[in-house]
Amino acid sequence: MTKSKNSNLHKARKLKCDEFYTTLSDIEKELKHYKDYFRDKIVLCNCDDPRISNFFKYFSYNFEFLGLKKLITTCYKNQQIDLFTQHIDEKAIYLEYIGDKNDNRVPDSNEGDIKNLKGDGDFRSKECIELLKEADVVVSNPPFSLWREYMAQLIEYEKQFLIVGSLNAVTYKEIFPLIKDNKIWLGHNNGAKEFNNNVGNIVKFGNIGWFTNLETKKRYEDLILYKKYYGNEAEYPKYDNYDAINIDKTKDIPCDYYSNMGVPISFLDKYNPEQFEISALGNSRENFTPNKDYINPKKHTKDDRIVNGNAINCVLTIETDKKPYGIVYYTSNNSKYLVPPYARILIKRKTNI
Numbered sequence: 001m002t003k004s005k006n007s008n009l010h011k012a013r014k015l016k017c018d019e020f021y022t023t024l025s026d027i028e029k030e031l032k033h034y035k036d037y038f039r040d041k042i043v044l045c046n047c048d049d050p051r052i053s054n055f056f057k058y059f060s061y062n063f064e065f066l067g068l069k070k071l072i073t074t075c076y077k078n079q080q081i082d083l084f085t086q087h088i089d090e091k092a093i094y095l096e097y098i099g100d101k102n103d104n105r106v107p108d109s110n111e112g113d114i115k116n117l118k119g120d121g122d123f124r125s126k127e128c129i130e131l132l133k134e135a136d137v138v139v140s141n142p143p144f145s146l147w148r149e150y151m152a153q154l155i156e157y158e159k160q161f162l163i164v165g166s167l168n169a170v171t172y173k174e175i176f177p178l179i180k181d182n183k184i185w186l187g188h189n190n191g192a193k194e195f196n197n198n199v200g201n202i203v204k205f206g207n208i209g210w211f212t213n214l215e216t217k218k219r220y221e222d223l224i225l226y227k228k229y230y231g232n233e234a235e236y237p238k239y240d241n242y243d244a245i246n247i248d249k250t251k252d253i254p255c256d257y258y259s260n261m262g263v264p265i266s267f268l269d270k271y272n273p274e275q276f277e278i279s280a281l282g283n284s285r286e287n288f289t290p291n292k293d294y295i296n297p298k299k300h301t302k303d304d305r306i307v308n309g310n311a312i313n314c315v316l317t318i319e320t321d322k323k324p325y326g327i328v329y330y331t332s333n334n335s336k337y338l339v340p341p342y343a344r345i346l347i348k349r350k351t352n353i
């Protein structure tokens with residue numbers, strides 16, 4: 001991911017700037033893989049102003065094709081009919097759509113039942129939770145600033161879902177265990193995406209995924225492994241504080257190695273639970289237990305400052321004899337130079353067949 005795309009996402013989270021809208025083409029590209037799930041189902045889009053949401057557009061226009069029973073869309077706070085919601089009004093509306101009534105095969109404005117919500121349409125409110133209970137499948141792009149809570153609610157109410165989120169969410173302490181235990185996984189189209197923002201511009205984020213608990217065939221496709229570990233050991237350094245080899249790119253996972261490996265989080269896009277098992281996240285002591293503690297660790301910043309380096313005791317790290325140049329590295333009383341790779345997931349091949 002480029003730095004600017006990453007910092008866009010960071011800013012969105014920090015400023016609670018949740019107003020960016022999923023494009024119809026991204027929704028179509030992803031939803032086409034799940035069409036069998038929607039027959040006779042009630043779909044809820046609960047962060048979606050029906051007047052502007054492409055999720056509403058997709059499901060209302062494909063209502064008959066998918067065989068839906070009902071589509072419910074709730075919007076947050078605003079009732080102004082302009083292009084982008086400004087949250088001027090504290091009251092919100094919701095819309096129920098049960099299909100085309102006049103056989104013209106498009107959802108006309110008089111075919112949806114628009115109702116007032118008592119409150120502001122917060123997905124956590126009692127009335128919105130009642131709608132959630134009624135729904136079979138929840139599909140949306142929720143506010144990034146409330147993403148953990150949003151996911152926790154879907155899990156609590158045992159809903160099926162397909163939602164957009166930052167791929168960095170896989171490292172959240174509430175989310176990673178769900179991924180590890182195969183309760184949620186990534187959908188099909190993960191990576192860079194464009195959204196419309198609330199002033200009508202396009203914003204790009206580099207690290208976006210679809211999170212779901214709907215089964216897909218893709219999830220059981222084997223990752224083809226072609227590289228060898230034995231004979232190429234130098235390409236796969238062992239961590240200094242954990243018994244595993246480091247792999248920088250998912251495509252470089254060797255075909256002849258059956259012990260622990262640390263892989264980038266983008267591996268999850270290719271993760272087949274029949275081929276691999278996930279054991280831990282490599283960047284928090286809550287998840288993995290390092291086999292070594294660094295004494296008096298120091299962090300050396302890119303601009304040559306030396307600061308407290310305790311963080312090195314919570315991440316996988318690689319030791320090197322050569323002084324690193326132009327990157328952050330660590331030293332300690334009981335090591336040489338230490339360079340932690342970017343966030344890693346610890347995995348293992350499942351069988352040796």
Ligand SMILES: C[S@@+](CC[C@H](N)C(=O)[O-])C[C@H]1O[C@@H](n2cnc3c(N)ncnc32)[C@H](O)[C@@H]1O
Nearest residue numbers: 018020021022047048076121122123141142143
């Ligand atoms: C990332 S935007 C996505 C909008 C829409 N789902 C889409 O994909 O185009 C998240 C939306 O959630 C709404 N929102 C913010 N806080 C909310 C809350 N507490 N409950 C429900 N929706 C909320 C925002 O107004 C915003 O429109």
